[in-house]
Amino acid sequence: MTTLADHYYTSCLDYLETLGLDSQSVLSAIHFSEYANKQAQQLAPRISLSSYNALLDHAQQTLNEPLFGFKLGQQIRAADFGVLGYLIESSNNLASAISSLLIYDRLVADIGKAEFEQQEGIAIIRWLPDASCSSQAILRNMTAWVSVIRQLLNPQLSPSSIFFTESWPDNEIKRLAKWFNCPIKINAQYNQITFPSSYLALPFKTDNAAINLALKQVSAQQLSGFKSQQRLAEKISHLLMAKNDLDDCNLIRTASALNMTVRTVQRQLKQQDTSFVCLLENERKRRLQGYLGKYPLGIVALKLGFNDQSSFNRAFKRWYGCSPLYYLKYKSIKT
Missing domain, CATH: 1.10.10.60 (Homeodomain-like)
Incomplete structure (x- = not known):
């Protein structure tokens, strides 16, 4: 099942509200009907990838913004990631945060897989999206990762390079390169972010070991329940x-x-x-x-x-x- 958490989905609607679009009108326009019977659920509600794609595509077309996912990713908050966001915030450094992301990412969205590796002083975090993921979903995911790390470490921190499997015109690539402050590679084999391995040891301002341990326990319980619920x-x-x-x-x-x-x-x-x-x-x-x-x-x-x-x-x-x-x-x- 390719799904995402309700709070990750509704954060898109919250952003559209700030741009003057009414949430109910947007949901009606994409024929959304997945909020029924929420009270009967044992776990937090999950939204289908098809509804997520429909929402992002509708926003892109309505706002005439070809990089809507990019704009949305810049607005990310810890609350949008649910318990994973607070787990990352309470990590002691970037290496610890990435470790939590690799383990618990599917609590936020089960629409792709995160991978991590290091090569001669360069760290690489890669995202392998489901084949049905829209380009806007990919844009949001990649932008959100960088935005969160800047919030936790340094607003001026920049990757070494960003790779996208998608392609955009030169003027849109320039927009991306200006915000990411690094070269943008298109038509790549993978969607990935490269950065110096030295970033991994940079300490987080919000480091809290006790809260981090408690949140890991909560995340592990939620992940176990999620896997069980999804199986049938x-x-x-x-x-x-x-x-x-x-x-x-x-x-x-x-x-x-x-x-x-x-x-x-x-x-x-x-x-x-x-x-x-x-x-x-x-x-x-x-x-x-x-x-x-x-x-x-x-x-x-x-x-x-x-x-x-x-x-x-x-x-x-x-x-x-x-x-x-x-x-x-x-x-x-x-x-």
Whole structure:
């Protein structure tokens, strides 16, 4: 499952509010409906990557800001990272903070993997995003890392270089280079930040060993709970992804394949604030991107497991607010 914490998602909405955009209007525009039944959850709510991409893309287009993720990343606060943010703040130095990031990053967003290495006096922190991550999500993540470290160490601190797998025009690269105060490399193999290894030993002004230890215990408990809660949804998502098509794909067959009762599957998925219907819909939307425009709509409907094209058309209008034909003619799929 590719998800992010509710507080990381709502921090985007908070920033948009400061720019004059109403949160409810924005959520309505992207057809967001993931805040239902929050009270029934055992863990903090998680938001899907598709909804995150939709929010960032909508903001980029509405504000006409091609580097919206970059602007958003500059506004990051410890609270936006939840307990991980405070854990990093209470670390004694950058090396300790990076260690916590590598272990607990998925508490904030399970949409990529952080890696770290050192090479002859140069330290490298790399982020391997999920293939579905938008360029704005990548921009926010990379910018936020640098912004947080500047807040904790020195506002003038600069990396040696920043690498992006994405590409931007020269004027936008100049904007990035001016803020990061280092060379920007585009079309790279990895999204990564390089900096002198000597930075690792720089002490944090907010160092607090006692609080750091307590927060590590809390983070470990949350991570354990998160892994446990995610397991069944991940299994079902993987089962759906492995099927050649989604015909005759239903809850009864899936529960049987997992050697579980239907009621048990429903109960555990409800605790994770999802359902089989939601997981199936996510898989249908994921496959749709490769089908639409390639096959006749009737074939697309069958491949996605709909009984007929009219059922597919209704689902499509619910997802994107228009018919498949209109979408093919005037738009492109972004979620």
